[in-house]
Amino acid sequence: MNSPLTSVSYVSTAADSFDDAALADLLAQSRTSNHDHDLTGMLLYRRGRFFQVLEGPQDAVDELMTKIRRDPRHTDVRVLLTERLDERRFSEWTMGYEPIGIPSGPAPDGFRDTFDDLEADDEDESIRAIRELTVWFRARTAVDA
Secondary structure (H helix, E strand, O other): OOOOEEEEEEEEEEOOOOOHHHHHHHHHHHHHHHHHOOOEEEEEEEOOEEEEEEEEEHHHHHHHHHHHHHOOOEEEEEEEEEEEOOOOOOOOOOOEEEEOOOOOOOOOOOOOOOOHHHHOOOHHHHHHHHHHHHHHHHHHHHHHO
């Protein structure tokens, strides 16, 4: 029986700072592994914090989340949202990535300088922020493509 399609959104803190080379290595490793395990998603990194959305068969997502929790490169792993999906939102990316720099002008709609609002005490506010950020990511990368 096929495992249901599942999405997990989480945040974590990098144990050490990631420079561009370390992020490139992480992305290469993630993309290969995700391809091999039928996983897709997105990754954002800002100021030592990760925000990631993983989607795929539930057993593969659960297995990867177990590895991430044990990975010494991450601390304070916090799952923000787990949901069943009818279809993938990131089917084009084994791991889409966007470096978040500081805008030189007014920040565009959906931009977040931190991930603080993703971890709001109000669950509805947190879910709304997660959804806005994933829509921003998908729209931004579609324009850049």
